[in-house]
Amino acid sequence: MAELDPASALGHRELGLTDEDVLSMYGHMLLARAVDERMWLMQRAGKIPFIISGQGHEAAQVGTTWPMRRNQDWMAPYYRSIASAITFGMSAEDIITAHLAKGDDVSSGGRQMPGHYGAARNNIVSVSSPVGTQVLHAVGLAMGAWVRGDDMVAITSFGEGTSNQGEIHEGMNFAGVHKLPVIFVCENNGWAISVPLERQVGGLSVAARAEGYGFPGVTVDGGDPLACYAVARAAHQRAQRGDGPTLIEARVVRLTSHSSDDDQRRYRDPAEVEELKEHDPIPFFSNRLRAAGLLTDEADAALRAEIKTEINEAQAQAEARPDPDAATAHRWVYAEGAD
C-alpha cells in the first residue's frame, strides 16, 4: 500500500500550487503581519501619528491577489490592503516609508496619510479616503483593457460597510453589462468602525448581490488562504476567458480596533474580542502547514527571524530617508513641462 503523503491533504497541488508556493504565501502573510505590528509599535512610540491595520485580513488578501500577474494585472486596493500591496510587489520598506511620509515615498511622496497605498510601478492605484471610489477605477481599468483587447484582469477590494456606497452598485452593474475582466473582493470583517454587519447589509450577504448584476458571487472563509486562492483563481480564469466579473466575499476578522484612533472595547463585546484570536489566520495556516509536513518549528522560527531582520532594515532605511521639502508642496497639481 502506497504511503499516504500528508502534504496532499492540504489540497494545494490540485490548485496548481507547489510546496514552495504555499510556503511563499505563508511568508507573505507573516511579512504583512510583521510590518503591521511594527507600525503599531512605531505609532505608540510617536513616530507615526495614525495607523489602520490589516491584521486578520492577511489570508484573504494574499489568497485573492496570488493569482494576479505582477506588472500585467492591476489592483485598486483600500486602506487595509497591506498584504495585497506586498503580494503585488510593494516592499516592507515602501510601506514603512509611506507611513513615515518621507519625501521619496513611492505612494505619495509624503502627501497622503498612512494607509493610502499606491505604486504606479507595481500597477497599484493610489488609495484615497472616501470609501468605495476605487471600485470604479478597477472597472475603468478593466474597461480600458477590454477596449484595447488586452489580456489584463483588475482586482479591487473594500469592506462590507463600503459595499453600501452607490458607486459600487454603478461599477458592478456596468462590469456585469459588458462582462469586464474585474474581480471584486469584499473583505467582510463584520464591522464598519462600530456598526455591525446586521446594521449595514440587508440580507446579510454582500455576495448575494452579484446575482442581480449577472455574475457569480461567492462567499469564502477569509481565514483560509488556499480557499481564497481557489475562488480568486477561478475568478481570474473566468475574467481572462471573457466571461466577466466575480464578486468574492471573504469572511474575515478584524483583530484590531478600526484604527489607532478607535477603541473597539467601547462597542464590541469583550468576550468576542477575546475570542477573535482563535480566528487569527496566521496560526491557522501555520498549523495546517505543519500538519502537512511542509513546515517545522525550526523552519518557522528561521522564517520569522529573517522577516524580523528585513523589517528592522526596512525601518532603518525608511527612517534615514529625507523628509519632504515644503518647497515642493506646490508641485504636480498639473503636469509640468513635457509629460
Next chain:
Amino acid sequence: MAELNILEAIRLAMDEEMERDPDVMLLGEDVGRKGGVFGATEGLWAKYGDKRVLDTPLSEALIAGAAMGAAMYGLRPVAEMQFADFVYPAFNQIVSEISRLRYRSNNSFGLPIVIRMPYGGGVHGALYHSQSNETYFTSTVGLKVVAPGTPADAKGLLKASIRDPDPVMFFEHKKVYRLFRADVPDGDHVVPIGRADVARPGKHLSIFCYGYMRICALEAAEMLAREDGLEAEVVDLRTLRPLDTETLLASVARTGRALVVHEANRFGGFGAEVAATIAEAGFESLDAPVTRLAGPEVPGVPYHHNLEDWFMLNPAKIVEAARSLAAY
C-alpha cells in the same frame, strides 16, 4: 475653412482626434447609436465601433470613475455628462479622485480626461436642464475649465483638451449649439488652453465673458457703439481655469472699467474671482468699481418663458449695465 456651428465643430474635433489617436474613446449616456441627445457624437459610433464610442448605463459616477480607471490604463477618455445638471452623482469622482490623483500620487499618475457638459439656460429646460454650474469646478484645484463661445474655439479648445495631460471640464452652452455658423479652420486647429480672446477691441470699458455670453456681449457692444458712441472691449475668457490674467489686466489697463458677465448666479460666482483679480493686480488702472452682471439668486432657471426671460441675461441687460458703468 468650413462654415460650422458649434455642435458640428465639437463633433469634428472628436472625430479628428479619434482618427489621430487610437487611445481616444468616448463614453456617456446615449452617445453611441443615437449620437448623443444633442447629436454631438452623431456618426462616430458607426465609424469607430461600440467600444470606442461607448453607451454607458445611466450611471454618472461610473462614467467619471471608469474614465479615470481607463486613463490610468493609458486611454484618453472623453466623457459626456448628458447635461451639466446631472454631473452631481459624479461629483465625488471628479472632485475627490480625478482632480487630485496627480497631486496625491506625487506625479506617479496623471489623467488625460475630458468631461464634456452641455450647460446653460434659455432653452426651456427649467431648473434641471439649464444650470451653469462651472464654479464648482473652477474652485477645484487640479481641474482645468473651458467654455468656448465660437465654432472655431469649440473645435480648437476641444482638441487641446483631448491632448492635455490633465483633466478638463468642457462646458458647452446648449443655446449656442446650433445658433449660428462661422468659419472653422480646417485640419489641426488647436486653441491653447489658458488664453483669452479679445473678441472686439474697445477703449471705454471691458466686458469679460465666456460661452453664450460672448455672443450677447458682442451684440451689446454693437448697440453701445451705435447708440451711445461707447467702444466696449469684449474679452472672451474661453478658459476659466487657468485664467489668462495677463490679457484680462491688459484690457483693464486700456479701458479702466470692467464689467464681468455670466449666466451663473452672482454670489460666489466666477465674476467674483475676476473682480478680485482686477482689484488685487489692476487697482491702479480702475476708474470705476468692477461691476458684475450675473444670473439672479434663485436656485435654478424657472420654466415659463416669462420667468425664464426674467432669469436670462441678454444684450439689453448688458447694455444697461455697461451704460451705468460708463457713467460712473
